[in-house]
Amino acid sequence: MSNASIDEIQQLIQKLSGELGEMSEAASRHIDDLHVAVNNVASHVLAIEAILALVAQKVEIDDAAAIEWIRDKTAAYSEDSSEGSAAEGIAQSLLGKEV
Template identity: 55%
Template sequence: MNSQIDALKASLDKLSGEMGEMSQMAAQHFDELHDAVNNVASHTLAMEAIIAAMLANIEIDQQAVTNWIRAKTAEFSSPEHGESAAETIARDFLANN
């Protein structure tokens, strides 16, 4: 009976160790994902700042922008879904600059 309890304890200890390793790996992956998202957001903000400065001197045809977005996303979207997030962002960005 003691050998069965010892074997069960050893299995539980092994499982506990593996769960701890999985938790550490998940935390590491989460940190890496957070850094990647932060990096993308920082690049996006920098590009928006540059474009905003350019828009102060250049007039942009909003419909041309919308048409370009629709052409590039036509394969992945359908008209019945309405305006895409990209179209909304572009429209709002152009309206604010």
């Protein structure tokens, strides 16, 4: 193999290495952005839960109707409707019911 061929291969490897490094940096930035977005959503949900929990203490809410509403809305996605979903547990918690 000639020195020219080896140099070309070495240049291609260096180019590939650089491109892989750029891809890794881009993926890391995307993961950081996703982490920020998830934290923002979690903060909004927690704030809404706090307000709803306080409202539930002042307003009479039909617990069974709330659970039925959740089951109706999630039936298409539920594999086993006999088992309570996480949403049901959260609703019961917000309504002051121990699960």
